[in-house]
Amino acid sequence: MSKIVKEMIISEIQSQISEVRDFVVVDSAKVDAITDNGFRIKLQEKGIAALTVKNSLARRALANIGVEGLDDVLKGPSTLVWGGEDIVALSKEMTRWASDISTLEIKGGVTEGTALSSEDVTKLSKSPGRMELIGEIVSRILGPGAQLAGAIKGPGGTLAGQIKTISEGEES
Incomplete structure (x- = not known):
């Protein structure tokens, strides 16, 4: 991939997440296409967005907007999920989806610059x-x-x- 294309993708990612500071990262690579499509539609209905990203490009886009702490989480297939009322509502929704779809895995997240492990996201969903x-x-x-x-x-x-x-x- 050329440098120009990478810069275009990074700027597109930045434009989508420019105002967001709370993310949950999931691995949806093992989810079949029909289930993944239904999952994304249900998330959109609740004002939650999901973006499957290339990790290196996502790291650069996140660093450009000042979001730190996802470097350890962004390994392997990654989907950034953001939106909803707050990070607690987002973590509750993602935890519920992870229990409904056995192949969906929560990898971690970040809130207000603080990195969250998958266990932290699960604990946060119970608050x-x-x-x-x-x-x-x-x-x-x-x-x-x-x-x-x-x-x-x-x-x-x-x-x-x-x-x-x-x-x-x-x-x-």
Whole structure:
């Protein structure tokens, strides 16, 4: 492959992944074509992209956009997978696919410049996602306020009920 062609491929890879900092790398070489096509279509429906790359060209493209840590992972057949809500959602999706397709292998990944092994991706898939964590934080913030409101409302409601009973008794 000529140097010009390599540079064109590298620039194309860079244009596709220029804003991305979280990747999971899988080996889909042993997956049959029909299964691989269905796999990619389902990923696209969820806003996840997959790109099978030549490792040396991918390393150069990733280095050009400032993504480090995939050098050990980019060995053998490699497919870069990115997108979704966050790295946790991406790792959950890829772990689910790896269990559904026995020939799909998770090789590792990178998030915010930190390299992940395949075990790290699996562990990450078991942690709560961004929206789950936000919900948990909000419930913890609102919890004491709800308890305080209940503590104030309880005696106030009792007092209001007693005043109403007394006022109804005076009318009759």
